Amino acid sequence: MKQNRFWAWVVFLLGASYFIVPLVATFEFSLRMRRGYYSFDSYASVFSDPNFQATFGYSVLIGIFSILVGIVIVVPAVYFVRLRLPWLRPFMEFFTLLPLIIPAIILVYGYIRLYNSSSIIPFTGSALGTDILLTFAYVTLALPYTYRAVDTGMRTIDVQTLTEAAQIAGANTIQIISQIILPNILVAVLSGAFLTFAIVIGEFTIASLLNRPAFGPYLQNIGANRAYEPAALAIISFIITWGAMGMINVLGRFAPRTSARTD
Amino acid sequence: MSTTTSSRRRFSLEFLGVAPFIIFGLMFLVLPTLYLLGGAFIGRDGELTFDNILGLFTDQIMAAYWISIRIAGASSIIGALAGLAIALAIIRGRLPAPLRSAIMTFSGVASNFAGVPLAFAFIATLGRLGLVTIIAKTVFGLDLYRAGFNLLSFWGLTITYLYFQIPLMILIIAPAIDGLKKEWSEAAASLGAQPWQFWRYIGLPILWPSFLGTVSLLFANAFGAIATAYGLTGSSLNIVPILLYAQIRGDALQNPGLGAALALGMVVITAFANIIYLVISQRAERWMK
């Protein structure tokens, strides 16, 4: 038994060093901009770059729209499938697994081919259309996570009873979903939202191929042209991802309070 | 919309709720993929042809597929084994409980820390001027690059990919390990089994389907990944997604059929990995409900 624990520590320490060393190295590298001693110059350089502000703002905006569209599409679907159309379930599961199997580059290539300016729905014909297409692409990328988060959330509340109780009180379907179901699965929905945000914020492939001024292509561009700023940006990205994941953790602590008891 | 008791109207309401999801899935998942893959069989003048598929069989494209498969294969198998070892260590190795939740949170972060920033981090670590490279040279007298290492190579990319592959494995396999009941190992021990015999006959066989499923997911994850590789190397490394990226960016209009064929090849290989998983897990899961 003691030996068991010894090996556990060995494995853990090996793993920990693999994961921590790059972070330390990147941080150290990001401080090396000024010759001879450590400084935060690279961070100052990043933050003062108007392109950083513009692309980051753009990605945040697209991220928020992706989250909203995702919720509007997924929540009613999961609700009705749970409540009345359980036979659609395997189909939903399959649908939401596809984005994990089909690479993003293939999706976006398909979009470009299918929705080009000479097609029936010319998304890529205008800047606004392309923004919308980018948002939908991100909704697709995040679909597996949004779906699972919402589905888990609805499993912990008794959708059937809540719906019947609301119907007896005279609520209509839209009121039930927006005022009863959604507040009860808020924690789950927000967890999905933060995960979506983490995925979207630095996404490169789709934004780049759709030629949108997003944060991901900006990062790549900096990486190709600067020396120390990329390291600073890597640290900043890591902190943003950590923040989004940390929010999910914090939210998780509130989960039991908002979920109904089934016993 | 009012509350209605008409079952017919309720029926249509249900479909109205599900319809956006279905339409969205068709428009942004199924149709683009099918359209693209269908395009692999359509020639320049709209005729049915296998020329595009045959066009894949050049040395450059075959080499690209081969290195992509190797990187995806190595990073998924090594990632799965390392992730399994770490997950077992934190769950079954009786490490302090706070360590476990810290690792799970970190895994959530690191599994999403893919793409361009990850490439930056590894350039700063194992690039020519990276910290580890420099320390290896100045402290241990080992010149990694002279010894044949290159971040822009099979091993360099594999090591970089492991940074998101291992945490993903930990996240997916941890619930399966939690599902291993303490009583199973106790029952095995009371029947005279050594710990390795428990793992050989009980523990690992039970984890095997989840393990395989995760490997195929990790494979797809690495096989389609482009941002990390692109961030590391620009378009200089010849892996399939980068080839496809260049094709879309550069001469998509000159030979769209070849791009579609490249994409078809990627989907076929990912699907093949999943089929292998399905076949093996069907056989391994005959004891499951």
Place this chain on the structure above:
Amino acid sequence: MTADFLSVSGLTKTYGSNTVVKAVDFAFARGEFISLLGPSGCGKTTILRMIAGFETPSAGTITIDGQDITTLKPNQRQLGMVFQAYALFPNLNVGDNIGFGLKIAGVPREERRARVAEMLKLIGLPGYEQRYPYEMSGGQQQRVALARAIAPRPRMLLLDEPLSALDAKIRVSLREEIRAIQLDLGITTVFVTHDQEEALSISDRVVVMNAGRIEQLGAPHDIYNKPATRFVATFVGQLNNLDVVITDPANKIVTIDGQPLTLPDLPADAGLNAASVLTVRPEVLTIGAREGNDVTLTGTVADVTFLGSVIRVRVALGKNVISLDTFNDQRSIPPRRGESITFSLASKDLLVLAN
């Protein structure tokens, strides 16, 4: 009976500042069926797990057949164990589950197959080799778990609340089956349970435990009829507590609600007009008179509960409320609430318990 096959001495288990087993001693003979009985948290499962080797004692020794096994690893002890939640290996079929211990021991395949078939016959599930655990009911799974535990011919069988997860009916039939198999094989068995009926019905001897200590160790009828402590008396079976006043210490006379009783015995420290508590089992009280009953009391029926074969009548005697059980005799009319009722008992059945 030389009680030296399984012996435990000074067995103690401490988790941090919490001592869950406090210097427990007992010894049992080969072939005995022993129950460890007590409420949850009394330390009974911890003792079993220390015997099995899953917990290391903080102090004390465990000896089996003259061999000190205290520090032996579980896989070196040659004990069979059955768990509450079956714990069958889900990836192995029934035959491989039962044959697991034999396989580990290096028994050849043919011999293993024969032994598995023999075990399946023993538990009444012949021909079930190819089934997987999920295809079987809880009762069947637990039988397989039992067969798995005894297939390698262990020195002892340890049962950790093996019936708790099962339905009431199966619980009774399976416990009889376990006992029959145990008697058939003559295997020394330690059975942990919180169910007193289970413990009393199948054991040769019962260890009643509370808060890490042994309250009483004895045969089932001794435990029930002569409880050594108040805890044992209340934990095992139903019990009435009666507040009495000692009115004549010399002649051992007490009064309950003004009615005098002569007791076979009195606590040593009993003084005049001291308050004391008597206990009596519901089933030794009889409505009306009965031969051999030397005490008659009268009270008012407070409540009547129909329990099927038995009717439980609660009788108020001043502040005391006494439960008495009477068989459901269909020819007689049960008492009604508010009626005055006379009942009798033998004074030797009254228990005077040390506090």
